[in-house]
């Protein structure tokens with residue numbers, strides 16, 4: 001992805017994993033790290049353990065995009081769609097031929113059919129919007145590097161297309177003919193945002209737990225599970241706090257969905273089109289957020305476990321009406337349409353690259369089109 005992510009501050013933590021990652025100076029521990037400051041280094045137990053006692057959250061999560069953000073290509077149904085195809089990536093890249101091997105998907109350029117195929121190692125993104133292939137490579141310049149393949153699958157229009165950000169790109173060297181070479185922080189963050197745990201070592205990911213699972217947001221769960229097995233009222237657990245306030249939640253979601261600090265200042269000032277996909281950035285500009293004394297946050301409208309599309313537009317509009325009641329003195333009501341149609345007019349679905357659609361989370365009165 002194009003927007004650089006600041007490596008930011010370090011939170012006090014006793015978690016060996018977080019310290020190890022941070023020592024490299026690359027990946028910033030998220031506020032997940034805070035959750036472990038008060039207990040002695042809990043470890044990850046995996047989502048199947050959480051399922052035992054939280055089956056509803058598990059089922060919701062299982063149907064959300066978070067449960068499917070990363071896999072080895074050999075395990076990806078979407079990667080299989082490439083097998084046997086020949087896809088034109090434009091000049092000077094040429095046509096890619098794809099085949100299926102024991103290790104998953106691999107490719108050769110039409111110009112290099114006499115050479116060994118190049119393995120496409122990981123499938124990143126669920127494919128609902130898009131899925132991009134990533135292969136880790138050895139690199140002279142950095143101890144972590146990968147190639148983000150040039151052709152992605154777009155669930156948005158059910159077809160292959162150029163990977164977001166690749167339009168107008170030119171290859172820097174021979175390897176760049178397979179896609180964009182991403183190094184250092186960019187590739188570490190790529191793995192960080194799409195997995196629960198995992199550290200790039202050479203061309204492999206050590207301790208890989210794919211997807212944005214329970215413990216990515218709630219922190220490693222061994223201590224909580226032990227407590228819960230001993231007592232029906234285990235001590236509070238959520239990211240090391242006894243409640244989720246606005247700041248904690250915003251840092252959590254914004255760690256991946258982006259906060260203003262991750263955005264180029266000029267783009268931020270102009271609110272340029274690519275900011276559409278960074279919902280926290282839009283939300284933070286909204287009157288609803290600014291005027292609500294900390295009561296307006298992602299979970300005002302989203303159950304963080306649920307697929308956002310599994311909730312009807314009418315249900316989202318009930319959330320608006322939770323504040324903008326026509327007969328209430330506490331908030332203003334809409335003079336144009338006081339009880340329905342809120343999302344369509346005030347946070348419309350807007351097309352992005354390759355037919356992907358995002359909803360502008362800067363909730364505002366728009367100029368008549």
Ligand code: HEC
Nearest residue numbers: 049050052053214215218221225228229232234236237238
């Ligand atoms: C042996 C049963 C058990 C297991 C396994 C378990 N939990 Fe819990 N959990 C509970 C109980 C009991 C509560 C407290 C009652 C409640 O809020 O449902 C709780 C509460 C929670 C809460 C809310 C706590 C708060 O502070 O408000 C979260 C979040 C949570 N669990 C996450 C997890 C995650 C993530 C896992 C897997 C790593 C997990 N649980 C595994 C039994 C369990």
Ligand code: HEC
Nearest residue numbers: 064065066069125126193252253256298302304307308309
């Ligand atoms: C570790 C990174 C990470 C964190 C933390 C995170 N997300 Fe996501 N989120 C993702 C990724 C990656 C996707 C893309 C999923 C896909 O490929 O379809 C996504 C997709 C989504 C979607 C759209 C897909 C769907 O299932 O509806 C919503 C809504 C969403 N996230 C909300 C949230 C909220 C709310 C929070 C905070 C409570 C949050 N996310 C925290 C990484 C994260």
Ligand code: HEC
Nearest residue numbers: 001005124125129130131132148182189190193256257277
């Ligand atoms: C700062 C966290 C972050 C980084 C770094 C990051 N992603 Fe994502 N990615 C997300 C989130 C959040 C979403 C869901 C919202 C969205 O679509 O932008 C997402 C969505 C996607 C999608 C689904 C299509 C889409 O746009 O919704 C693909 C494919 C993807 N990422 C691939 C990658 C690849 C490949 C890299 C690294 C080369 C990468 N991402 C780096 C957070 C990140």
Ligand code: HEC
Nearest residue numbers: 047050051054057058061066212213214217244249299304
């Ligand atoms: C994207 C981040 C994210 C993921 C992934 C996630 N949670 Fe949560 N979870 C939250 C947030 C944020 C809250 C607080 C929501 C609120 O206040 O409404 C929460 C609340 C909870 C609660 C207490 C309230 C409730 O809904 O019962 C439990 C239990 C829980 N989560 C369990 C789980 C389990 C089990 C999983 C994995 C199957 C999981 N969570 C995955 C972010 C996440």
Ligand code: HEC
Nearest residue numbers: 287288291292295296319320323331332342346363364365
């Ligand atoms: C937690 C309460 C809350 C929720 C939920 C909420 N808003 Fe607001 N919104 C406010 C507050 C507070 C203001 C400032 C005016 C006022 O006091 O009513 C505001 C202002 C607005 C404005 C005027 C913006 C401007 O720039 O003048 C619009 C439009 C709006 N909201 C639409 C919506 C829509 C659409 C939704 C649902 C998608 C929504 N709001 C949900 C609290 C909320």
Ligand code: HEC
Nearest residue numbers: 253257279280283297298300301308309316343357358359
């Ligand atoms: C006022 C209600 C509201 C709030 C607050 C809100 N969202 Fe949304 N969000 C929506 C609606 C409505 C959609 C569109 C759902 C659909 O597809 O029908 C959406 C969609 C999304 C999507 C899917 C991609 C897209 O843009 O369509 C993501 C990701 C997302 N929200 C993340 C977040 C995050 C992260 C936060 C907090 C920073 C947040 N949202 C706060 C109402 C809200």
Ligand code: HEC
Nearest residue numbers: 320321324332333334335336337338339340341342345365
């Ligand atoms: C057809 C498009 C449309 C729909 C549907 C719509 N609005 Fe509006 N809304 C507007 C326009 C245009 C304005 C500015 C009106 C003006 O300046 O007189 C506005 C103004 C507002 C304001 C600011 C009012 C003020 O006096 O400052 C709020 C709050 C608001 N809308 C909320 C909502 C909510 C909540 C819904 C759903 C129940 C909704 N709107 C549905 C177009 C719409």
